[in-house]
Amino acid sequence: MNSGAWVDHYACQPLARDQRWRFDALQGTFANQVGDNALCLDNNGTPWNNGCPNLQACNGSAQQNWQYSGQRITSAGSNSHSLDAYRSGWVGFWQSHGDANQQWELRMDSASGRWAEYRSGETGLCLTATSQTSNDTPLTLAQCNGSGAQAFERHADKSFRLQQDNNYALDAVGTDLVMYRHHGGSNQRCVSTLPQ
Secondary structure, three states, X not given: OOOOOEOEOOOOOOOOHHHOEEEEOOOOEEEEOOOOOOEXXXXXXXXXXXOXXXXXXXXXXXXXXXXXEOOEEEEOOEEEEEEEEOOOOEEEEEEOOOOHHHOOXXXXXXXXXXXXXXXXXXXXXXXXXXXXXXXXXXXXXEOOOOOHHHOEEEOOOOOEEEOOXXXXXXXXXXXXXXXXXXXXXXXXXXXXXXXX
């Protein structure tokens, strides 16, 4: 895959690296896994009807700035035009209308090695620990605010630890989920599964 490559949509293939993207919500970039995230989705200066995004070397420019909201991906250059899956197989821009061909589902491939928020698909609220972390700190759903109380990192031992205090991990106590000092027990190990 080279800089300038056009973007198309294709049947999902679990092992296809060119179908894996890293979305950095803070910078608003989508980097493709091929080439070690060196190529980013770029609006190609055409964020309007029939515009054609492509891949360019990641450079942090406004043309590589995106918003993801309500399963819609829009370029910072035009909030009124969304990425659209054309019937031809290509991906382009079209006036936002909310139909299925403008809805994109971002799935977490692996949260290992980076902080991530976990949102309720029903309410849009974020998993949140109270501001003072201690053993048995309850988890709640609250408005997403980007704080360390809402950022979790999956570690190699399959624990999910809190950014505001990395010594605490998600801990299953019966049917409840709390924060508890990390000890590596089986009740602190979580595995990812996709819906059947």
